[in-house]
Amino acid sequence: MTKHLIGHAPSRRSVLKGMGAGLVAASAFPGYTWAQSSAPIKLGFQLHRTGIGAAYGRWYERTAQAALKVLNDGGGINGRPVEIVFEDDATDPKRGAEVVEKLASQAGCDAIFGPLFSHVVIGSAPRAGELKIPYLVCSEGYHVASGMLNRWTLQPGITDVRAQVSSMAPWVMQNLGKKVTMVYPDYAFGYDHRDFFTEAVKAQGGEVIAQIAIPPTETSFTRYLPQIPAETEVLYHVMVGPAVLTFVKELGDFYGSGARPQIFGFIDSLEAVDTATPGLEFLEGTHFWEGHNRVKQADASEAETFYRAAVGVDDNGASVSDAKDVSTYAHMFSCWETLFIIKQGMEAAGYQGPADRQKFVEAIEAMTAFEAGNDHPQGAKMFNGKTHQVFGHQFISKVEGGKLIRVHQTAIEDGMYPDAVDYTTQSF
Template sequence: MCFVKRFGLYGLFFVLIGIGIFLISGCAGQQNKPAGESNVIKIGFAAPLSGSQAEMGTYLKNGALMAIDKINAKGGINGKKLELVAMDDKADPKEAVSVAQKFAADPSIVAVIGHLNSGASIPASAIYHQAGLVMVSPSSTNPKLTEQGFNNVFRVCTTDAMQGPFAAKFVKDKLKKDTAVVLDDKTAYGQGLADEFAKAFQADGGKILMREGINQGDKDFTALLTKIKSLNPQVIYFGGMYPEAGQMVKQMKSLGMNKIDFVSGDGVEDPAFIKIAGADANGTYASNVGPAIEKIPGAKAFIDEYTKKFGNPPGPYALFGYDAALAVITALEKAPKPDRADVLKVMPTVSFEGMLGKTSFDSKGDTTNKILTMFVVKDEKWQPVD
């Protein structure tokens, strides 16, 4: 039945007045809400979430989510819940700068966890610095990141200035090898790690037979490996990531290069490498800038919780994502206000016990935790070298 016929024009008039009062009071309530007041604290996250390195980026993100979910389950920070705002930098420096600009322009983002790759973190860090926005990298190992003089840049992993020499010493002292070919993927991470290995290896009496670069995304290394085979090195050291390393190791085996050890760094020590290389991965070595997860107190509970939450076991970088989030959470707990300025002010004083051990930061923003571990693939599984 028509409303006007039943109640008349006056009835309609009073209903409209009532609606108007309701809307005005609602708007007034919103306007009277104190500026900047929110029940949510937003933390940015940046890593490759698509493309060939997405698996490692997803481990980082999931690790960060575990730390955030844990604090939210306890009521958050001063009654405010934390929210992770994740963006995909595609492991590309230009995309990383674009992501950094978006986070910098959003005043609700109080800190950023990221990026995975040194080649992404280094250019992005300048954007965050201009915005007074703390960035905590879980996994960027190139020393240059914290040598720029920026007071807002921190990381929970140690650097290639330690990882490269660590691998060189392992090759010389444990594997007893004296000749090597050194390859890198021409990125800030890969080239920097390879440089540090080569420098330390030569200083210890090792001989570099060839130094060569490949491109990220390359899949066919047959011609390069055939050339390397003719040099008869004892070791190939590769500074780069698991997609290229997996293909390289498979092709080494198909060319009969079984007696040449393949050694790499933390960009390769990932389950995804074994998925690519399969049984050919066995015997591959790779260092990591943290402890073996099996040797960490409380690791079983972490693995079980991660597996239940995400449906698969954690890769090694889940630990780094977790601790990078803990660094930001600890700063937010210490900060007088959950804003950029106060987080930046307290960040140098942050200290906590996380999955990687005890973390605090030196004057450059580097972690004081310098644990390094060498792994080898046995039975198609990464295992720490005794």
């Protein structure tokens, strides 16, 4: 059949016929706008399924799927069912922009959410702005609140690094030590850590005595460790990528049973890694930032229990079907919460279709606070519509008996800083 078509340009008659048929079809269904409002709402998910963010991608997909089920079981958005189209960006900025394009133009999504890695977000957000599609990122980077991105890009599901580190710095200074050496990944996300933790430490009367940047694609870390000055009181580490386990293991080997500074790490260095892995015994007594406590704490809320069960995570933070498959628990709540904010925003805006995208963004900008509950299992948050950034509680945990036990919780206000931008004054 198709063979006959090759080499034949469509004749004028067939083109006219086709156009006629199209016209007839369009006029035969005048109820199209009505039909659309009961059609599913399509959300695009920009997923790090492969590349250096794959560990996160695996769990972000599961979390989004679980949230989607809860959302649809509860009646969807405005009574309409919701679909999520997942598209892999290989944790690559160039591919990220293509994925945004594909989700917006080809898949016809109403909004896009989900990317984590800051270089991917920075590479993709301009395209979302050009296509005028709401782009809700889960990336922690300060690039949203700094004013670097655009009115279509929002971060309502997770606190940014600037707020995270400045809210925890006082505790670190008071409890661990004042002379800090920082080890961080050598790209945007790491620079947020470097800049804002250094600043926060200074404000507390402490000092960052060395800053060691490591490329996120690095596979061997021992060579960097001798750069840690001997007088370091607190070693601050944050690492990402497929080799995080190697990083932590080599850190353990390096200090061995000898003298070592206090260690304060971002759980990023251990996301998707079991704290009970052989070779990590040295982590006992060290501290970690957690955006959400991986190990179910004694005072866990009902919402926490509900969320854990829905996503399929056990009390240790691993998959219920495979205890070796440890989740990226400290970050993945952001996908869940962002989906419910999309619901809230679309319902407030009376969202019907892509023509209402602007109203949807304005509806989110009008939000100020989220209450803890099933929609927000990580806890209550405050949202700044001008900077498009949310602020929540941060947790500091200590490794005790191989498990992460919470020892401190920051107040939401601890992380707040003056606005650097007012996106609401920018045009769409």
